[in-house]
Structures are given as structure tokens and as C-alpha cells.
Amino acid sequence: MWQPSDTFEIPLDAWVETAIKGWLVPNFREAFQAVQTPISFVLEGLDLGLQAIPMPVFAIALTVVAWVVASRGLAIFTLVSLAIVDLIGVWTQTMTTLAMILTAVLFCAIVGVPLGIAASRSDRFEKGIRPVLDIMQTIPPFVYLVPIVMLFGVGMTPGIIATIIFALPPIIRLTNLGIRSVPEDLIEAAYAFGSSPRQVLWEVQLPLALRTIMAGLNQTLMLALSMAVIAALIGAGGLGLTVYTGLGRLDVGAATEGGLGIVLLAMILDRITQALGSDAPSRTPGLLETLKSFFSKRAPATSPT
Amino acid sequence: MTDKIVAENLSKVFGDDPGQALKLVRDGKTKDEVLAETGQTIGVQSIDFSVAEGEVFVVMGLSGSGKSTLVRMLNRLIDASDGKILVDGENLRDANAETLRKLRLEKIAMVFQHFALFPHKSVLENVEYGLKIAGIPSSERRRRALDALDKVGLSAWADRKPSALSGGMQQRVGLARGLAVDPEILLMDEPFSALDPLIRKDMQTELLALQRELKKTIVFITHDLDEALTLGDRIAIMKEGRFVQVGTAEEIVGNPADDYVAAFTQDIDRARVFDASAVMRPPEALQLKDGDFATARQQLDELGRDALHVLNGEAVFGVITRRSIAEAERQEGASLRDAVRRDAPTAEPSTPLHELYDSCSSGLPVAITDDRGRFVGVVPPEAVFQLLAKDTDKTHRGDAPADEDDAADAPAMSA
Numbered sequence: 052m053w054q055p056s057d058t059f060e061i062p063l064d065a066w067v068e069t070a071i072k073g074w075l076v077p078n079f080r081e082a083f084q085a086v087q088t089p090i091s092f093v094l095e096g097l098d099l100g101l102q103a104i105p106m107p108v109f110a111i112a113l114t115v116v117a118w119v120v121a122s123r124g125l126a127i128f129t130l131v132s133l134a135i136v137d138l139i140g141v142w143t144q145t146m147t148t149l150a151m152i153l154t155a156v157l158f159c160a161i162v163g164v165p166l167g168i169a170a171s172r173s174d175r176f177e178k179g180i181r182p183v184l185d186i187m188q189t190i191p192p193f194v195y196l197v198p199i200v201m202l203f204g205v206g207m208t209p210g211i212i213a214t215i216i217f218a219l220p221p222i223i224r225l226t227n228l229g230i231r232s233v234p235e236d237l238i239e240a241a242y243a244f245g246s247s248p249r250q251v252l253w254e255v256q257l258p259l260a261l262r263t264i265m266a267g268l269n270q271t272l273m274l275a276l277s278m279a280v281i282a283a284l285i286g287a288g289g290l291g292l293t294v295y296t297g298l299g300r301l302d303v304g305a306a307t308e309g310g311l312g313i314v315l316l317a318m319i320l321d322r323i324t325q326a327l328g329s330d331a332p333s334r335t336p337g338l339l340e341t342l343k344s345f346f347s348k349r350a351p352a353t354s355p356t
Numbered sequence: 357m358t359d360k361i362v363a364e365n366l367s368k369v370f371g372d373d374p375g376q377a378l379k380l381v382r383d384g385k386t387k388d389e390v391l392a393e394t395g396q397t398i399g400v401q402s403i404d405f406s407v408a409e410g411e412v413f414v415v416m417g418l419s420g421s422g423k424s425t426l427v428r429m430l431n432r433l434i435d436a437s438d439g440k441i442l443v444d445g446e447n448l449r450d451a452n453a454e455t456l457r458k459l460r461l462e463k464i465a466m467v468f469q470h471f472a473l474f475p476h477k478s479v480l481e482n483v484e485y486g487l488k489i490a491g492i493p494s495s496e497r498r499r500r501a502l503d504a505l506d507k508v509g510l511s512a513w514a515d516r517k518p519s520a521l522s523g524g525m526q527q528r529v530g531l532a533r534g535l536a537v538d539p540e541i542l543l544m545d546e547p548f549s550a551l552d553p554l555i556r557k558d559m560q561t562e563l564l565a566l567q568r569e570l571k572k573t574i575v576f577i578t579h580d581l582d583e584a585l586t587l588g589d590r591i592a593i594m595k596e597g598r599f600v601q602v603g604t605a606e607e608i609v610g611n612p613a614d615d616y617v618a619a620f621t622q623d624i625d626r627a628r629v630f631d632a633s634a635v636m637r638p639p640e641a642l643q644l645k646d647g648d649f650a651t652a653r654q655q656l657d658e659l660g661r662d663a664l665h666v667l668n669g670e671a672v673f674g675v676i677t678r679r680s681i682a683e684a685e686r687q688e689g690a691s692l693r694d695a696v697r698r699d700a701p702t703a704e705p706s707t708p709l710h711e712l713y714d715s716c717s718s719g720l721p722v723a724i725t726d727d728r729g730r731f732v733g734v735v736p737p738e739a740v741f742q743l744l745a746k747d748t749d750k751t752h753r754g755d756a757p758a759d760e761d762d763a764a765d766a767p768a769m770s771a
Binding site: 234236237239240241242243244245246247250254255258259 | 431433457458459460461462465466468470472474475476485486488489490533537543
């Protein structure tokens with residue numbers, strides 16, 4: 052049976068080829084290369100720093116953080132997980148992955164929060180940015196890996212740029228949502244007392260949207276971690292590379308080690324950022340309360356409701 | 357007293373072509389006709405009023421009557437479509453963003469129906485808000501905020517979050533936030549409507565006490581006529597974006613402009629609205645030193661009364677009745693002085709009628725004295741009941757005020 056493509060085919064592939072290879076790459080390669088500079092700067096700094104910290108010091112520090120922001124349970128989980136990661140021999144890769152994730156999330160926040168704020172203030176901007184975010188979230192990362200390689204080359208930084216594209220939408224969306232769901236009467240009250248739009252943003256909207264923004268950050272972090280393996284395809288290192296090499300060599304053992312590292316890292320980071328986003332007092336006593344109860348004979352102070 | 361706020365021909369149209377809607381209104385179309393024809397809603401329609409310095413001006417109306425829109429136009433949270441708003445003689449509608457901000461920072465504060473406290477800030481930080489926005493250094497704004505909290509009796513709660521407070525307390529914080537910036541004008545948009553009746557009564561009393569001390573110019577919005585009558589120096593009754601009647605409590609209750617107002621006022625306890633001066637009769641009295649039984653009797657006959665006050669100089673000495681004269685005459689060598697009953701009840705012109713019930717139960721006329729103790733009038737018990745009985749003259753039962761937007765508010769009227 053006849054179908055339209057029998058008669059005529061749109062040469063979309065050729066057009067895209069020409070657009071990217073013939074126009075975008077020769078004209079803008081320099082500009083794209085320049086974008087890399089701050090990213091690789093932060094990444095290298097973080098990676099160097101994290102690799103330099105001795106494993107026990109880092110593990111204990113993160114355990115304390117988990118205890119302070121969340122609970123004793125999470126602290127124990129963190130300590131055990133990090134010990135496992137070290138014992139299975141992927142500590143260095145884990146730190147590299149962590150540096151990559153943190154860099155990606157940092158730049159997602161730097162770009163995403165202002166965009167989210169802008170979207171919350173202008174309906175037109177929101178309308179314009181929404182389809183872009185939809186595309187970013189639905190398009191398979193493999194599709195943009197090729198142009199990224201063309202524009203940025205291979206290596207850690209292009210991997211992070213792919214991660215940023217993939218992980219950016221939630222923080223924009225949830226910043227926008229968080230600001231938009233601040234009750235109208237509070238904004239009105241703020242204006243009634245003479246606030247400027249900027250003061251309303253800083254004094255009322257952002258603090259009240261913080262929980263939602265933190266939820267967005269948590270989502271972004273999780274998406275960034277899920278990109279770890281894909282980013283390894285274009286030269287990023289870390290746990291993703293371990294998995295990817297394992298895949299290439301059908302080395303199930305190595306792939307499992309890398310996968311376990313990613314999962315444990317994801318769980319720790321997820322729980323900690325979730326705890327940061329919620330003001331609800333944790334059910335188990337926090338670190339400070341526990342320490343206080345060591346030094347005073349009274350029962351640990353119950354947090355006021 | 358000078359006028360603090362003057363509104364002239366103030367109108368608000370919600371829609372994209374206010375000019376067209378306003379023109380239709382001028383041509384005599386009603387709100388509904390304008391809505392049908394243009395799809396635009398008339399919020400407020402050609403309102404004129406003025407509020408004197410230190411006055412409590414209450415705007416009463418059901419929901420949908422435009423009262424919230426009106427009060428928001430006074431600090432331009434909503435921009436008017438037409439007319440003028442003069443605050444201290446300056447037209448607010450001409451003010452640029454900077455002037456407007458300054459005005460809101462320094463001159464006009466607002467208290468909201470649902471408190472609108474910032475949940476992420478402590479009580480003290482909430483009260484400080486206006487001062488912080490104005491850029492006042494933190495030590496001074498803390499002092500002033502604590503002062504304001506003190507006025508509403510909540511300084512002990514300064515470090516708590518608003519969510520830890522009850523509704524009544526939260527609204528006190530709202531009030532303190534308004535007072536902290538020491539504004540000249542306080543706009544209060546149904547501040548007590550969300551509170552339960554007992555707390556509401558307390559808050560009204562407290563607001564009146566504060567107002568006696570602070571003497572702010574207050575524009576107070578409410579849907580509760582009782583509240584309006586309690587608080588307002590003057591009251592405007594609003595319906596469908598217009599003022600139906602503006603007047604004092606006594607004018608509104610005693611002389612409702614139309615059936616709509618009358619329907620509201622019929623269930624009002626008139627004894628709380630009217631005071632002794634409303635039923636006071638001229639101060640007829642007998643001087644103690646130049647009276648005897650004969651002149652006393654003669655005067656009672658002339659006035660057609662059974663009791664008469666006796667003065668000693670300017671002060672009220674007591675009251676004589678036909679019976680007390682008769683009893684005194686039976687005694688040997690009695691003078692008028694012996695006939696005077698010293699238990700004559702007294703009151704002030706501003707005493708509300710419901711506080712006179714007890715005095716009236718003695719059957720004796722109540723002597724009305726001013727603040728210097730001078731005798732200025734008499735309230736015979738029957739006069740009180742005559743005024744209260746006026747209630748039943750008008751029977752408006754059956755046409756209670758209906759409001760298509762929100763009939764649920766109507767029961768609150770008689771609460």
C-alpha cells in the first residue's frame with residue numbers, strides 16, 4: 052500500500068547534519084568551549100579535594116552530617132554504606148562520581164533556580180520554557196550525546212554537560228511551582244507593608260518555596276546520578292566508567308561493584324537532601340540532642356510543636 | 357477635625373475595558389446589565405466619602421459588595437479605575453512606585469482577615485516586618501516590635517512561630533505588625549471575622565481601648581453589623597459596590613435609609629446602639645432651698661409627672677415623688693428636704709440604654725449628669741421602653757438581606 056514516504060521523504064537527518072556540522076560547530080565551537088571552563092574548574096577542584104580527603108575522615112564527616120540533618124539511623128546507614136564502597140574497592144571512583152554529581156547539581160542550581168524564579172514571575176516565560184523542559188525530560192540522552200561530543204569533545208566535562216541537560220528540568224519546574232504556590236494573601240501582606248518585588252521574593256517567596264525547591268534539588272541530584280553510566284559513554288570517569296567497562300568486557304563482577312556504588316551513593320544523597328528539605332523534626336533524636344543528653348541528667352528536650 | 361482620607365467618585369471595574377463599563381454605569385445601567393453586556397464586573401461604583409483624622413470609619417457589607425476592593429484601593433493594592441483618593445490632600449492615584457512604597461512603609465498599615473502572618477518567621481520577626489523592609493536597624497526595630505507586641509499583650513510569645521498561637525492571638529500579632537510601623541492610617545479588612553464570637557468581642561473591646569490611646573485613623577471592613585455599630589464612629593453600609601447609607605450607629609439604626617438597611621438593623625439590640633442622650637428629656641428640677649411642698653406639687657402637676665429631681669446648687673440632691681411628699685407631710689414640722697429620696701439613680705449622657713435597665717427598675721426617673729456632675733437631663737423609665745418599642749413599628753420579617761454571591765454570610769448578621 053502506498054504511504055507518503057514512498058513519494059517523498061523529508062531529509063531531516065541531512066538538515067540536522069548540515070545545521071550542526073556546517074553551521075553550529077564551526078561558528079560556535081569556541082563559545083561552547085568557553086562554557087566548559089568554569090565547569091571543568093569546579094569539577095577538577097572538587098575531584099582533587101575529595102580524592103585528597105582520607106577515606107575514614109570523609110566517611111565520618113558525612114556520617115555526622117547525616118546525623119545532624121536527619122537521624123541516627125541514616126548516620127549508621129551512611130557509615131556502613133561508605134565502608135562497603137571502600138571494601139569493594141571502588142572508593143576512588145565513588146569520589147570521582149560524587150565530584151561529578153556535585154558539579155552537575157551546582158550548575159543546575161545556578162542555572163535552574165533563576166530560571167524557575169523567572170518562570171514564576173512571568174506567565175509568558177513559563178509558557179515558553181515549558182515545552183523546552185518537556186523536550187529535555189523526554190528526549191533520550193543518547194540523542195544529544197553526539198552533538199555534545201562534536202561541540203565539546205569527549206571527557207569528563209562534556210559528560211557533566213550532558214548530565215546538566217538531563218537533570219536540569221526538575222529544579223526549574225519545582226522552583227517555579229514552589230514560588231507560585233506561596234499563598235496570595237502573604238504576598239499581598241508583604242506588598243501592603245511597602246515591600247519591593249525583590250523584597251517580596253527574598254523575604255517571603257523564596258523562604259516559603261524552599262521546601263519545594265529542595266525537593267527539586269533532590270530530583271535533580273537523583274537524575275544526575277542516573278546519568279553516571281551514560282556520561283561514561285562520552286568519556287566521563289568514576290563509577291559509571293566501572294559499569295561501562297564491565298559491560299564492554301562482560302565482566303559482571305566489576306559492573307556489579309560499580310552499580311552497587313552508585314546505588315549506595317544515591318541512597319545516602321537522597322536521604323540527606325530529603326531531610327534538608329523537610330522541617331519536620333525527625334523521630335529519632337538528632338546529634339545535638341543526643342550529645343546534650345550525655346551531658347545533662349534531664350531527658351533530651353522534646354522539640355516544641 | 358481634618359479629613360485624613362477623602363475618596364471622590366471612586367470606581368473599580370474588573371475587566372479589560374473599564375472606560376466602556378464606566379460609561380454604561382453613568383448611563384444608568386446596573387451592575388448585572390454591565391456584566392451581561394461587556395463581561396466586566398463593577399467592583400466599586402462612584403463612591404464618595406471622607407474619613408476624619410482619628411476616626412473609626414466602618415464599611416459594612418455582605419461578601420461581594422465590594423468592601424474588600426474598596427479598602428485595597430486605599431493603599432493601592434488594587435488600582436482604582438476612576439476617581440480620586442486623597443490622603444492628607446495628596447492624590448494617591450498619581451503617586452509613583454517610590455512614593456507609594458513610602459506611603460505603605462510609613463503611613464498606611466493593614467490588618468488582614470486571615471491574618472496573613474508569615475509562617476516561616478517568628479512572631480517578633482512578623483511584627484518587625486514593616487520596619488525591616490523600611491531598613492530600620494535591627495536593635496531599634498526589635499525594640500519597637502516588642503513595644504507593639506506589648507500593646508497587644510503578646511510579648512511573651514515573641515520567639516514562637518505564629519502556628520503555635522490561637523486564632524485570636526494570631527490576629528493580635530497581625531494588629532501588632534500593623535501598629536509597629538506607627539502608621540497614621542490603619543486599614544483593617546475583616547480582621548475579626550475568622551475568630552469565634554467570644555474572642556471577637558474581646559478583640560473589639562481591646563481595639564477600642566487601643567484606639568482611645570493611639571487615636572489612629574481606622575478604616576474597618578466587616579460583614580457584621582453588630583461589630584460595625586460597636587466600633588464605628590461612622591458606618592457606611594455597602595451594597596453592590598455602592599454606599600447605601602453613611603452615618604453614626606444611631607442614624608443607621610434609628611433612621612435606616614432604605615429597606616435593605618432596615619432589614620439589617622431590625623435584629624439589632626437598640627439598647628446597645630442608643631445611649632441615654634437619645635431619650636433624655638429637659639432637665640426639669642426643683643431647687644432644694646427655695647422649694648416647699650406646695651411648689652413641688654404644683655410643679656409636678658404642671659409637668660404632668662409623678663417624680664421630680666431636686667437640686668442642691670448644681671448637683672443632684674435626690675428625687676421627690678407624690679408619695680414621698682405625702683409621707684413627709686404627715687410628719688410634724690417636716691420640710692421639703694425630708695421628702696427627698698436620696699436613692700435617685702444617675703447616669704451619664706453616653707451611658708448605653710442597656711445599662712439603664714437596672715436604674716429604671718426602681719420606677720424613678722434617672723438623672724443624667726455630665727462629667728462635672730451637672731444635671732443635664734432626665735430619663736423617665738417609660739422613655740427607654742418607648743425607644744426600644746420602635747423596633748416593632750417596622751416589621752421586615754421575610755425580606756432578610758439576600759446576597760447572591762454568598763448567602764452563607766447572612767446568618768452572621770444577626771449573630
